[in-house]
Amino acid sequence: MSSTQVGIDLGGTAAKSGRITHTGEILAEKTIDPGFADGPERVLDRLADLFRELGGGDALGIGVPGLLDRERGIVLTSPNLPGFSGLDVKSGLARRTGLPPERVHVENDANAAAVGELWLGAGRGERDALVVTLGTGIGGGLILNGQLHAGEGLGGEIGHVVVDPRGPRCGCGKLGCVEALSSATAARRRALAAGLPAEHPGDLVLLAQRARDGHAPERELMREIGRDLGRGLGPALCLLDLRLYIFGGGFSGALDTLEAGIREGIEERSFGGRAASVRLLRATLGPSAGWIGAARVAIAAG
Amino acid sequence: MSSTQVGIDLGGTAAKSGRITHTGEILAEKTIDPGFADGPERVLDRLADLFRELGGGDALGIGVPGLLDRERGIVLTSPNLPGFSGLDVKSGLARRTGLPPERVHVENDANAAAVGELWLGAGRGERDALVVTLGTGIGGGLILNGQLHAGEGLGGEIGHVVVDPRGPRCGCGKLGCVEALSSATAARRRALAAGLPAEHPGDLVLLAQRARDGHAPERELMREIGRDLGRGLGPALCLLDLRLYIFGGGFSGALDTLEAGIREGIEERSFGGRAASVRLLRATLGPSAGWIGAARVAIAAG
Numbered sequence: 001m002s003s004t005q006v007g008i009d010l011g012g013t014a015a016k017s018g019r020i021t022h023t024g025e026i027l028a029e030k031t032i033d034p035g036f037a038d039g040p041e042r043v044l045d046r047l048a049d050l051f052r053e054l055g056g057g058d059a060l061g062i063g064v065p066g067l068l069d070r071e072r073g074i075v076l077t078s079p080n081l082p083g084f085s086g087l088d089v090k091s092g093l094a095r096r097t098g099l100p101p102e103r104v105h106v107e108n109d110a111n112a113a114a115v116g117e118l119w120l121g122a123g124r125g126e127r128d129a130l131v132v133t134l135g136t137g138i139g140g141g142l143i144l145n146g147q148l149h150a151g152e153g154l155g156g157e158i159g160h161v162v163v164d165p166r167g168p169r170c171g172c173g174k175l176g177c178v179e180a181l182s183s184a185t186a187a188r189r190r191a192l193a194a195g196l197p198a199e200h201p202g203d204l205v206l207l208a209q210r211a212r213d214g215h216a217p218e219r220e221l222m223r224e225i226g227r228d229l230g231r232g233l234g235p236a237l238c239l240l241d242l243r244l245y246i247f248g249g250g251f252s253g254a255l256d257t258l259e260a261g262i263r264e265g266i267e268e269r270s271f272g273g274r275a276a277s278v279r280l281l282r283a284t285l286g287p288s289a290g291w292i293g294a295a296r297v298a299i300a301a302g
Numbered sequence: 303m304s305s306t307q308v309g310i311d312l313g314g315t316a317a318k319s320g321r322i323t324h325t326g327e328i329l330a331e332k333t334i335d336p337g338f339a340d341g342p343e344r345v346l347d348r349l350a351d352l353f354r355e356l357g358g359g360d361a362l363g364i365g366v367p368g369l370l371d372r373e374r375g376i377v378l379t380s381p382n383l384p385g386f387s388g389l390d391v392k393s394g395l396a397r398r399t400g401l402p403p404e405r406v407h408v409e410n411d412a413n414a415a416a417v418g419e420l421w422l423g424a425g426r427g428e429r430d431a432l433v434v435t436l437g438t439g440i441g442g443g444l445i446l447n448g449q450l451h452a453g454e455g456l457g458g459e460i461g462h463v464v465v466d467p468r469g470p471r472c473g474c475g476k477l478g479c480v481e482a483l484s485s486a487t488a489a490r491r492r493a494l495a496a497g498l499p500a501e502h503p504g505d506l507v508l509l510a511q512r513a514r515d516g517h518a519p520e521r522e523l524m525r526e527i528g529r530d531l532g533r534g535l536g537p538a539l540c541l542l543d544l545r546l547y548i549f550g551g552g553f554s555g556a557l558d559t560l561e562a563g564i565r566e567g568i569e570e571r572s573f574g575g576r577a578a579s580v581r582l583l584r585a586t587l588g589p590s591a592g593w594i595g596a597a598r599v600a601i602a603a604g
Contacts, residue, residue, distance in 0.1 A: 144446060151543020160573045161537045172573045235463045235537035241453020271462045271474040
């Protein structure tokens with residue numbers, strides 16, 4: 001008999017969720033406002049209601065941004081989820097849903113999205129890939145031998161590989177991280193510095209379109225941003241001999257305009273002429289990758 | 303009943319070998335001159351003789367420097383083994399020893415050494431580690447979840463992670479690779495540039511001793527070399543959240559003088575305050591790591 005799981009991708013402004021069978025058939029999807037203003041206990045109440053409204057399931061997986069104790073299902077720190085630092089999400093949701101605690105799984109959101117893309121998205125059937133989320137920041141999830149590889153919890157953090165020790169300061173405090181050079185935020189800063197209009201996040205879509213249409217300043221800008229991203233991926237090729245990179249997140253819509261630069265950057269920071277064999281794919285699950293991956297994590301662990 | 307394996311670590315000037323049980327009991331060890339001047343077929347003859355002289359075994363593992371087709375047991379390119387590029391080592395040794403081909407395993411030498419150190423050396427009982435060989439160059443082998451992770455064959459190549467894109471040129475053609483900054487060769491070059499005596503490889507031992515004895519120029523030199531090495535390890539922490547690094551090779555005798563710098567470099571190129579939790583160990587199997595690991599690879603595959 002087919003088992004069903006519920007996955008939730010909990011962000012600061014939305015909880016995306018769905019119910020799915022272990023063979024990947026999506027039975028329901030729903031997005032709610034988690035309402036963080038009412039405090040973390042009320043958020044957990046709403047997530048448990050969501051679980052029931054979707055029809056319930058044999059297990060529940062939840063992806064959250066931040067640093068976790070994944071074993072115990074406790075959020076250690078989460079700057080984006082008010083009140084969640086220190087929260088025992090596993091016990092809280094188990095109690096509210098009636099699931100045994102071992103059927104509730106808490107995972108980092110970027111890792112969950114990576115699992116989702118490898119299961120049903122761009123990486124379907126693949127064993128090894130780095131899934132890079134290009135948004136206001138840059139996150140990542142690493143899959144090796146078909147398994148999520150998160151080390152003690154912070155694996156796949158491609159965003160903080162240093163590309164240029166003399167580069168701009170990153171939010172993490174270091175200089176020249178990939179995130180400080182190639183995130184959507186960094187792209188807008190670089191566009192403005194180049195005299196191109198990029199006051200609003202949506203402007204990046206227009207800049208990418210102009211690059212596509214052959215306008216030189218936009219094309220060169222995207223190439224440079226891509227090159228720094230590729231330089232950040234070089235160590236993954238050196239350390240892991242990894243050939244598949246999947247890009248999700250809002251800025252991944254510009255992947256076609258970044259690709260030439262990404263390949264140059266990888267070539268520059270790896271060796272053995274492997275850059276040509278590297279595959280760069282755009283994620284295909286969009287904003288559903290997180291909840292689908294969270295559900296998959298629950299299946300894998302169950 | 304206990305099965306026994308023979309491992310060989312084939313280098314340009316010596317073939318180190320031994321016979322070992324699957325539980326790690328060393329039954330015999332022997333080192334010979336492979337005699338590359340007589341051509342690759344004669345080298346394989348000698349290695350088969352060596353297998354017999356050691357007492358034979360249920361399987362044979364051999365580590366070779368270079369790029370391999372590990373599945374088929376063919377050396378693709380090996381600058382250090384004259385005549386071996388393109389050689390079908392698996393078939394050649396199977397025919398000569400009478401072993402079925404599926405019992406002969408060919409592995410990259412740095413990978414084999416990593417497997418050896420995790421099995422019986424400094425990484426005994428560990429699941430995840432990067433084993434770094436500090437010699438005239440810098441090689442590496444990556445173990446994740448207790449398994450060698452070589453990707454399509456070139457994994458663990460920490461030596462070619464770029465630390466400083468404005469740094470000195472590496473043998474691979476790029477600028478500022480770890481190998482160009484922190485190998486024994488680079489260390490001697492940097493010592494000479496600092497006005498310290500380092501004409502001969504053995505001089506590094508004296509420089510390390512003077513650093514240990516508190517002489518400021520040597521101490522600062524070792525710290526700087528260590529710092530660049532640590533900067534190269536930073537991406538491994540970002541990508542893999544890897545906390546254990548084991549150092550072998552001739553220059554690893556200076557690890558105690560490099561350590562402060564290594565930790566500074568890791569801290570500088572990672573985030574989350576994890577540098578303090580990183581363990582830096584010196585390899586304990588010395589020149590036997592390669593053949594022991596090669597034998598272990600044969601056991602694992604058998």
